[in-house]
Amino acid sequence: MAFEDWEPVIGLEVHCELKTATKLFCGCKTIFGNESNTQVCPVCLGLPGTLPVMNEKAVEYAVKIGLALNCEISKFSKMDRKNYYYPDLPKAYQVSQYDKPLNFNGHLDITTKEGTKRIGVTRAHLEEDAGKLVHQGGKAGRLDSSDYSLADYNRGGIPLVEIVSEPDIRSAEEAHAYLTALRNILLYIDVSDCNMEEGSLRCDANVSVRKKGTEKFGTKAEIKNMNSFKFAKQAMEYEIKRQIALLEKGEKVIQESRLWDVTENKTKPMRSKEEAHDYRYFPEPDLSPIVLPEDYVQKIKASLPELPAAKQARFVAEYGLTAYDAGVLTADQELAHWFEVGAKLTKSPKGFANWMMGDMAAQMKEQEKELKDLKFDQKKLAELVDIIEAGTINSKQAKEVFLELFNNGASPAEVVKSKGMAQVSDPKAIEAAVDKILAENPNVVADYKGGKQGVIGFLVGKVMAASQGKANPKMVNEVLKKKLDA
Amino acid sequence: MALSEKDVQYVAKLSRLEVTDQEVAKYTQQLANILGYVEQLSKLDTSKVEPMAHVLDMKNVFRPDQPAPSLTQKEVLSNGPEIQSGHFKVPKIM
Numbered sequence: 014m015a016f017e018d019w020e021p022v023i024g025l026e027v028h029c030e031l032k033t034a035t036k037l038f039c040g041c042k043t044i045f046g047n048e049s050n051t052q053v054c055p056v057c058l059g060l061p062g063t064l065p066v067m068n069e070k071a072v073e074y075a076v077k078i079g080l081a082l083n084c085e086i087s088k089f090s091k092m093d094r095k096n097y098y099y100p101d102l103p104k105a106y107q108v109s110q111y112d113k114p115l116n117f118n119g120h121l122d123i124t125t126k127e128g129t130k131r132i133g134v135t136r137a138h139l140e141e142d143a144g145k146l147v148h149q150g151g152k153a154g155r156l157d158s159s160d161y162s163l164a165d166y167n168r169g170g171i172p173l174v175e176i177v178s179e180p181d182i183r184s185a186e187e188a189h190a191y192l193t194a195l196r197n198i199l200l201y202i203d204v205s206d207c208n209m210e211e212g213s214l215r216c217d218a219n220v221s222v223r224k225k226g227t228e229k230f231g232t233k234a235e236i237k238n239m240n241s242f243k244f245a246k247q248a249m250e251y252e253i254k255r256q257i258a259l260l261e262k263g264e265k266v267i268q269e270s271r272l273w274d275v276t277e278n279k280t281k282p283m284r285s286k287e288e289a290h291d292y293r294y295f296p297e298p299d300l301s302p303i304v305l306p307e308d309y310v311q312k313i314k315a316s317l318p319e320l321p322a323a324k325q326a327r328f329v330a331e332y333g334l335t336a337y338d339a340g341v342l343t344a345d346q347e348l349a350h351w352f353e354v355g356a357k358l359t360k361s362p363k364g365f366a367n368w369m370m371g372d373m374a375a376q377m378k379e380q381e382k383e384l385k386d387l388k389f390d391q392k393k394l395a396e397l398v399d400i401i402e403a404g405t406i407n408s409k410q411a412k413e414v415f416l417e418l419f420n421n422g423a424s425p426a427e428v429v430k431s432k433g434m435a436q437v438s439d440p441k442a443i444e445a446a447v448d449k450i451l452a453e454n455p456n457v458v459a460d461y462k463g464g465k466q467g468v469i470g471f472l473v474g475k476v477m478a479a480s481q482g483k484a485n486p487k488m489v490n491e492v493l494k495k496k497l498d499a
Numbered sequence: 500m501a502l503s504e505k506d507v508q509y510v511a512k513l514s515r516l517e518v519t520d521q522e523v524a525k526y527t528q529q530l531a532n533i534l535g536y537v538e539q540l541s542k543l544d545t546s547k548v549e550p551m552a553h554v555l556d557m558k559n560v561f562r563p564d565q566p567a568p569s570l571t572q573k574e575v576l577s578n579g580p581e582i583q584s585g586h587f588k589v590p591k592i593m
Binding site: 147159 | 513515552553554555557558559560561562563564565566567568569570571572575576583584585586587588589590591592
């Protein structure tokens with residue numbers, strides 16, 4: 014057996030914090046990074062006698078997510094209590110959804126090397142976030158060696174949507190593509206800031222492997238603590254290899270939760286609550302069921318923006334971009350918008366896209382600039398693209414003009430003019446210059462006619478030098494050839 | 500439904516309750532009685548009854564997404580048996 018004989022099976026659980034102003038069941042604010050335990054009230058602290066009330070915006074955002082992921086929206090949905098004791102949960106239960114999730118049976122299409130692949134979305138349900146624990150003492154920040162923990166409930170009660178995929182993912186690359194596509198959709202529909210560093214997008218992966226050609230799933234491990242897409246990919250790659258190595262040695266995979274250890278680049282078993290998870294779900298008696306009328310759902314559906322995949326397909330059809338380029342530009346809604354405004358101002362949308370993804374992207378990265386920091390608008394870049402398309406300046410000059418545009422916001426047409434860059438493309442002028450050089454170099458002409466065709470480069474150089482580099486080199490070449498071969 | 504002492508010990512553990520062997524025996528009896536009493540309901544034919552999600556006939560009780568004042572940090576922590584630098588201090592978890 015070898016690595017290639019095994020097939021990974023991956024399902025992802027993504028928790029997405031909604032960008033509502035207040036928590037799911039109370040009016041406490043949801044600002045990240047505020048002083049500990051200052052965005053807390055009797056409701057989210059679980060004090061006796063308090064009553065939660067559902068945030069209507071959270072329901073709207075959750076439905077938006079469901080629709081964007083092609084889910085069916087439940088006509089009847091309800092909240093349930095998931096009971097467990099842990100210090101990040103002041104009520105000793107989390108309000109979540111069990112058997113009647115708001116959204117179910119959806120899908121998300123991802124782009125892989127083999128083409129488009131559909132990943133099923135089992136459900137996307139609404140729930141509240143838990144508080145944050147900071148473990149003290151022992152090995153820094155590690156739970157298993159800490160002496161005690163500090164609890165901050167500012168995050169407790171912030172609305173989350175948990176998006177659960179089907180086990181349709183077959184590699185770490187596919188998982189990465191799924192996460193990227195999902196994040197992009199969530200940003201497009203503007204329901205979450207998807208900031209992984211601040212924990213507003215979190216991901217767990219269920220990973221198992223099975224022999225190729227077999228149906229039955231292997232024993233899975235759940236990988237947690239993957240707080241960036243890069244780590245998620247590394248963690249899944251590691252875990253797949255670890256499980257294959259175990260099985261090849263004739264050993265077994267243990268069903269357990271494992272943590273990705275960033276410093277050691279490996280997954281490690283997570284010591285946690287020993288007993289089997291028994292959450293004793295039951296309907297939350299303090300919250301009413303959610304019964305969404307069809308026109309409510311239709312109204313939200315109509316409010317959805319064009320989603321990334323549709324935009325990508327349209328950019329290919331409308332502007333003649335490759336699927337890859339359209340994918341790069343639509344990976345960010347602002348970038349896509351910037352392109353589309355520019356594409357309408359130039360004769361060459363493809364050329365415009367190339368400059369955006371080439372020199373412009375490179376300069377933005379180098380100078381750490383964002384679109385909003387740019388000193389020029391789409392009209393000026395379109396001007397440059399059209400000047401280049403017209404053959405007025407050569408590619409080396411174009412780069413120079415672009416830098417003027419990027420650094421100083423200078424108009425490309427004016428830069429070309431003030432630097433006297435415009436290529437001489439007047440056939441008469443070029444013919445005159447060529448005639449002059451031919452007359453001055455009879456020996457070289459004789460060499461050419463004698464079969465040394467390579468000397469044409471020398472003559473092109475002479476004409477270019479005589480024109481101080483302004484002659485259109487392509488035309489010079491053509492005119493020279495025509496005259497020499499005559 | 501037969502309830503065993505094992506069930507009682509399991510439920511006690513889930514609820515973080517310490518129970519003595521004597522109590523386990525006592526609660527097994529008492530809980531069995533309660534469950535037996537409720538068990539009578541299963542004699543009813545509920546095949547044509549929709550499962551109930553809420554005791555009251557209400558739906559879509561929502562509130563607008565508008566901030567309301569929270570408690571002060573001092574108030575929040577006032578019930579905590581142990582506090583440290585603006586946090587509740589909890590014992591070693593594992």
